[in-house]
Amino acid sequence: MNYRVEGSSVIMERPEDFDAEKIFECGQCFRWNLQEDGYWTGVALGHVLKLREEGDTVRFLCSDDDFLKVWMPYFDLGRDYTAVRARISIDPFTAKAAEFGKGIRILQQDAWETLCSFIVSQCNNIKRIKGIVERLCVLFGDQIAYHGEVHYLFPPPERLAHLEEKDLESLRAGYRTGYILNAAREIVQGRLSLDILKNVTTDKAIEALTELRGVGIKVANCAVLFGLGKIDAFPVDVWVRRAIERHYDAETFDSTVFGEDAGIAQQYIFYYIRNGQD
């Protein structure tokens, strides 16, 4: 990864597999927004960042220390996605999906934020999910200053655990509110540790998460893939299911054919079926 510091920016040589629009709009995250000046602004991992693609480089408005410690892991910059695309292109469909989704990277997000966000995502649309998550942060998250602007961090479970559903009415999250509060309490009371789940197998982590009310197979898979760094998880939502039914024998399809890359394969397939031709 080649980069240089320029004033208060880090200028990164743009990898072949780095497309900000695809990364932020492929459905894995809910707190990144494109501004009119071409900068993407996001809050993640307790930090705010603006970044902009400038030809063959990407400008990160952050210190080189934050770039190294926070954003390199967050953007999964240590992984060779060109090699991943080659490995998962095991048939014409995944080859097309991987080519179409070239530039996507799986963000290594905060576990708690990811769990909550995907609890909110159930039976919901992106616009509304983003609205609910944003209101949750503004209402209960700490303020953080960045380049003269005020942003809001995602509230930790401790901030929510003691609240009642009526306190979260203005989120307009509907029946998902209770699920969020319950998950926060399970964590605060020590019955569930997301940190411990980082060090167990993908199957064990999914099993533990589905113990939570309002967390089924799909949400648990998203939480472990995007929040616990378990890149072999394979969330199947209605779109991916549609793709599998159309291009494979749904009875015998097994995501383990993609091995450790299954989660990335899933994201290419998801992005392709939603934004591509077939």
Place this chain on the structure above:
DNA sequence: GGGCAGGCATCGA
């Protein structure tokens, strides 16, 4: 205005 959206829990067979 009612169908539906990137699920889940519950209930009945």
Place this chain on the structure above:
DNA sequence: TCGATGCCTGCC
């Protein structure tokens, strides 16, 4: 064990 149904809300 599996299929049907209700669930909050908001946007077609």
